[in-house]
Amino acid sequence: MNNLLLIAYLDLKESIRANWFMVYAVVFGGLIALFFIAGITESQVMGFSGLSRLLLMYIQVTIVILPIFILITTVRSISGDRDSHILEYMLSFPISLKQYYWGKVLGRFVTVFLPVFMAMLMGILYGVVKGASVPWGIFFLYTGLLLSMSLAFLGIAFFISSIVKSSEMALGIAFFVWIVLLAFIDIALISLMLQNRMSEGLIITIALLNPMEIFRVAAISLFDPELTVMGPVAFYILDLFSQGVFVLLCILYPIVVGMVFATMGYRVFCKKDLV
């Protein structure tokens, strides 16, 4: 096993034992269980039913809570180890900074993605047992969207973790980033539009630069390819892209965002004092 995989493996094992991981896994697993208990799969509101309805609900809730979970659990990865002098000891062994940093990224990616994916998979399997028809296309596309959103926020979290000196500061910044991105899903954009100072095209561009927004629109487009529930905004999007290209963009763009931030974090990690 090379050192990068060794770091990833040990980070994964350490995370799985941590209390936050238990809460994280229980929240997403519990959501699926709650949807079944609440009879979401039997609901016919807005025309969605069965497992499609369950996936739609799951993804809507995930948009809000997955980013903050990833940010607050990952942002202390480097800064927390620096605070507690763990970094000082672990880096006294002949491990390159590249292996250490990217090993941590890989380990943490598996940690944050697996529970979200497994919860969705559990829901699908339970649905199959109950005799529901499985929307496999939507399932695979949601898997892609969850993977790309996980990578986007993981990259942002590692960047924050690398640039700050203390884990308290890292937590504060992570929370601020989440609030800003959340605000720019709806409220901040609506207020910008009401002020009438910016063109609609610019506001929609701002919206589509937000990984949370792009995740939401992509999720909607899987059920509603014409994006009718979004109103006139749909024209801007569908005039620019076909639905297939748009979904592909929604998966690739957050991955690029995540990798760019993670790479910037790595450069800062190498250039700054380690402890």
Added chain:
Amino acid sequence: MIEIENLSKTFGTTVSLDQVSLTFHQGDAIALMGANGAGKTTLIRLILGYYHPSGGRVRVGGYDPIVERVKILKQISFVPQLPPPIKLSLGELMAYVCKSSGVDAALIEHYAHEMKLHIALNRNKSFFKLSGGMKQKLLIAISLAKRSRIMIFDEPTANLDPKARDDFYRLLNESETQKLSLFVTHRIEEVEAIVNRKIYMDLGKVVSDEIY
């Protein structure tokens, strides 16, 4: 073996290390002393490549610790003053050390046993749940098992009882002599018998360097 030339380190406006020049050779056993804030830990962190120097340079075996950190860390064992709260189990920590540094796990167990720490009984326990003394014993066992040419100990006996301290110094005496040992200490009487050089630091400068 370690060459330090006009080395300085500042944090904001605070000068932690001020134009320090020292050379350490193989066979040197050095006691590095000084009041809190004298710059001892900063010097060690610069040698280990944790800090980027503000001025001057460090070379370990001819290599820059920042650029060639993997090469120089293969030659160095380090024991920190306070064992960090590592969440890995003892078995996992040992796996990390063995795989990253090519250390023989049996040798770690041997030295741990000599320090009265039984790995087999604690292998699955989290490192941070051990007592301070047990943690320090494991870190010392790892440092000895690594069989490095350079040993850096930052107050290594701070958490140890008198018996464990004796064990530590006995094992050091039994190990190969042709290595460079650097002890950061406030208790010179403990290391007096094994060092051949004493360096005193104050306010980031070397104020005395006695070789005997």
